Amino acid sequence: MNRLMSANVSRLIRDRFFWICLAFMGLVVPLGNGIFGNFFYALAATAIPAAFCPLFLGAEYSDGTMRNKIAMGFSRFTVYLSDFTVCAVAGLLFNAAWLAGSLLFHRDRGIPVDLSAPFLLCTAGVCLAWTAVFALFSLLIQSKAHAAVICLLTAVVTFLLGIQLTVMINAGADKAAAGTNTPLALLRDLLPGGQAYLLAIGDFITEGQLIRFPLYSLGLAVAVTAIGLYLFRYRDLK
Amino acid sequence: MGKLLSANYARLRRDRLFWGLVAVMILLGTYTVLHRWWIYWDLQPDRLPQARLSWFELFAFMQYIGPAMAVLTAFFQGTEYSDGTLRTKLVVGCTRWEVYLAFFVSVAGTALVLAFVCIAVVLFLGIPLLGPPRLENIPYLLEGLIGSLATCLAFSAVFTVVGMNCSGSAQAAVICLVSLIAAEWLVNYLVSALHAPAFNAFRNWDPALGIYTETTVPNPGYVGGLRRTLYQFLYEFLPSGQASQYAAMDSMHPSRMAVYAVLFSGLSTMAGFSLFRRKDLK
Numbered sequence: 001m002n003r004l005m006s007a008n009v010s011r012l013i014r015d016r017f018f019w020i021c022l023a024f025m026g027l028v029v030p031l032g033n034g035i036f037g038n039f040f041y042a043l044a045a046t047a048i049p050a051a052f053c054p055l056f057l058g059a060e061y062s063d064g065t066m067r068n069k070i071a072m073g074f075s076r077f078t079v080y081l082s083d084f085t086v087c088a089v090a091g092l093l094f095n096a097a098w099l100a101g102s103l104l105f106h107r108d109r110g111i112p113v114d115l116s117a118p119f120l121l122c123t124a125g126v127c128l129a130w131t132a133v134f135a136l137f138s139l140l141i142q143s144k145a146h147a148a149v150i151c152l153l154t155a156v157v158t159f160l161l162g163i164q165l166t167v168m169i170n171a172g173a174d175k176a177a178a179g180t181n182t183p184l185a186l187l188r189d190l191l192p193g194g195q196a197y198l199l200a201i202g203d204f205i206t207e208g209q210l211i212r213f214p215l216y217s218l219g220l221a222v223a224v225t226a227i228g229l230y231l232f233r234y235r236d237l238k
Numbered sequence: 239m240g241k242l243l244s245a246n247y248a249r250l251r252r253d254r255l256f257w258g259l260v261a262v263m264i265l266l267g268t269y270t271v272l273h274r275w276w277i278y279w280d281l282q283p284d285r286l287p288q289a290r291l292s293w294f295e296l297f298a299f300m301q302y303i304g305p306a307m308a309v310l311t312a313f314f315q316g317t318e319y320s321d322g323t324l325r326t327k328l329v330v331g332c333t334r335w336e337v338y339l340a341f342f343v344s345v346a347g348t349a350l351v352l353a354f355v356c357i358a359v360v361l362f363l364g365i366p367l368l369g370p371p372r373l374e375n376i377p378y379l380l381e382g383l384i385g386s387l388a389t390c391l392a393f394s395a396v397f398t399v400v401g402m403n404c405s406g407s408a409q410a411a412v413i414c415l416v417s418l419i420a421a422e423w424l425v426n427y428l429v430s431a432l433h434a435p436a437f438n439a440f441r442n443w444d445p446a447l448g449i450y451t452e453t454t455v456p457n458p459g460y461v462g463g464l465r466r467t468l469y470q471f472l473y474e475f476l477p478s479g480q481a482s483q484y485a486a487m488d489s490m491h492p493s494r495m496a497v498y499a500v501l502f503s504g505l506s507t508m509a510g511f512s513l514f515r516r517k518d519l520k
Contacts, residue, residue, distance in 0.1 A: 040423070047419050051412045058408060144408035149309055152415040 001078050004069065008086035012056070018090060021052050026097035030105045041098065042200030043159065045126065046193060049091045050155035051148070053134035056090070057083055058144030066237060080232045084135040084225055091131040095123055118210040122199055125217030129192040130155070132221040136228035140235060155193070162194030190216050242332060242340035246314075250348060255313055259306050263299060263352050267359030270298040275367045291364040291371045293487045296379060299356035300386055300484040304393055304477070306352060308418045311345050311397035312411035315404070325519050338511050342398045349390035357383075378492075385492035386484045388499035392477040395503035399510030403517060421478040428473045429482065432466070434459045474498055 012018055025048055032040040060066040060083070069079050099120070134151045141147040165188035188194035195213050250256050274295055278286045327337055371379055397414050404410035437454045444451050461469060473479040474491070475498045482488070483495065 043419065043423050047416060051416050055408060055412060145313060145406070145411045148408050148411045149312070149415065152412070152419070153305070153309075156419060 001082060004074060004078060004082040005085065008082055009089075012086055012090060015056060017052060017055060021048050021090075021094060022097050024048065025094040026101040029098055030101035042196040045095070045098070045123070045196055046130065046155045046159050047152065048094055049087075049127070049130050049134055050151040052090060052094075053087050053131065054138040054141075054144060054147035054151045057087065057135065057138035058142075058147050061142045061237075062144055070237060076233050077229060080135075080139060080229050081225075083139060084132065084228070087135045087138075088128055088131045091127040092124060095127045099123075118214075119199070121214040122195065122210060122217075125214035125221075126192050126195050126199065129195075129217040129220045129224075132224040132228070133192070136224055136231075139228060140231055142237070158191050158193035159197065160193070162188055162191050162197040165191075165194055166197060189213065190220065192217065192220065239332075239336045239340060242327070242336060243343060246340060246344035250314070250344065253314070255310060256348065259310060259352055260355055262302070262306070263356040264359050266298060266302060267295075267356045268363060270295045271360055271363040271367060274364075278368075287369075289368045291360070291368045293375075293379065293382065294485075295360050295364055295368070296357060296371075297382065297386055297484045297487075298360065299353055300389070300481045303349060303353060303390055304418055304422070304481055305415070307345070307349050307390070307393045307397055308414035309411065310348060311394070311401045312407050312414050314345060314348075315341070315401040315410055316407055328519070334515055335511065338398075338402055338507075338514050341402055342395060342507060345398055345401070346391050346394040349394045350387060353387060353390050382484060382492045385480070385496040385499070388496040388503075389477050389480040389484065392480070392499040392502040392506070395506040395510070396477065399506050399513070402510060402514045418478070421476055422482075425473065425476060425479045425482050428469050428479065429488075431461045432469055432473065434461060436460045436462075475502060477502060 025044060029041055029044045032044075060069075066079070070076065133154065137151050137154070138147045141150065165184055169182065169185050169188065188198075189209065189212060195217065198209070199213075271291075274292075275286075275289075278289050324337065328334065400410050400413050400417075404413060435457055437460075438457045439452055439454050441450045441452050473483070474495050477499065480495045480499060484492075
């Protein structure tokens with residue numbers, strides 16, 4: 001597992017697209033936030049991992065690395081886990097780059113909620129949840145292009161779903177407190193896209209939600225990874 | 239050139255993604271008409287006999303033609319690079335311009351087919367269920383139709399630039415979709431900026447007089463002057479902006495947008511081909 005991880009990490013460091021994404025999250029997105037608003041962050045936090053994961057993990061299929069790893073005797077469990085971990089690390093680095101860039105450019109504003117531990121946990125949680133989903137798609141779909149399209153479309157659709165659910169919740173609830181307890185609200189809070197949208201606009205978050213979001217994200221990440229591990233065991237790898 | 243086009247056409251006919259998108263367009267047209275009919279039937283059943291097919295149903299495909307073309311173009315280029323098909327085409331004697339143009343024409347043709355499928359389904363289902371469009375609206379609808387087809391052309395042109403110059407369908411797919419997302423997001427921002435009202439009205443309760451008085455103050459968020467012109471121009475020039483206008487019936491100038499779309503196609507094709515001409519095809 002250590003060897004797999006170090007191989008993945010060294011490949012990550014040498015990946016040009018990784019540095020492009022990192023620069024984008026660290027420089028362009030905070031600047032965009034200043035001009036266009038925090039919505040930009042939510043979209044970038046969704047689209048950048050969706051673009052990066054399939055290309056990074058899909059290269060293992062096209063280069064034959066995946067087949068070599070299995071042939072060398074590493075269990076499928078270890079391979080999946082190490083690939084997911086390196087993607088999670090990349091996602092968290094993107095998040096950290098955005099936070100660093102935001103602090104640099106917008107000391108007085110920019111981040112919608114305080115730079116407190118719950119908010120940091122929430123953004124990290126969203127990152128982790130998204131990465132789990134994208135890693136599942138990228139490792140189960142053996143064509144880089146198909147995985148990329150499915151990841152990007154899933155990201156966009158889930159994000160739009162989050163917005164739509166928020167609109168429906170806010171339109172239907174008479175009292176703001178009641179709005180956060182309905183089944184629709186639960187669905188919206190579970191979806192990483194919904195969480196990202198709420199974190200971006202920063203308006204409708206209650207204390208309870210800030211605590212629940214990382215738990216939901218963690219739960220989603222664990223569940224999705226478990227499904228991915230199970231499916232990966234039986235996948236016919238060409 | 240004719241042989242290139244027929245080769246592309248043969249590939250398209252067997253392409254599962256193309257037929258999948260045709261099915262999606264049929265479903266979309268059906269859903270749009272049925273949804274509108276159900277709203278009438280549910281909320282205003284007595285007005286149903288006077289209902290008419292409107293702009294929204296006819297141009298529903300404009301919301302989805304952007305993503306559809308992004309995905310289709312990225313995969314249509316397929317394995318031409320890695321299989322060496324592209325190199326073979328050039329070796330056999332086709333010029334780079336012919337190859338590029340054949341790709342663009344095929345992709346644009348696909349966009350038009352998808353558009354027509356959706357419009358046909360809407361007309362086929364909509365006229366019996368909702369009634370034909372009002373006679374006085376028909377010239378405007380036709381103008382919008384020409385404009386929306388021009389927008390499909392513009393989408394095809396810009397995605398052709400990516401498709402022909404990226405040496406892998408994964409790369410092409412990512413670039414097409416990410417730039418589409420960025421463009422859609424930008425258009426969203428432009429729309430909200432352009433729709434900010436010039437004045438905000440506040441009602442104040444005057445306890446002395448016992449009435450409401452209204453004060454109007456200028457809205458600081460209003461976008462005016464040069465910025466407004468720029469935003470309006472971008473909104474009408476970008477294909478995503480045009481698509482959003484047709485889908486939401488926000489367009490006041492379909493003919494102007496058609497000209498912009500053709501201009502956009504021309505500029506994209508020139509840029510794309512100048513890149514393709516110098517590309518080193520291994």
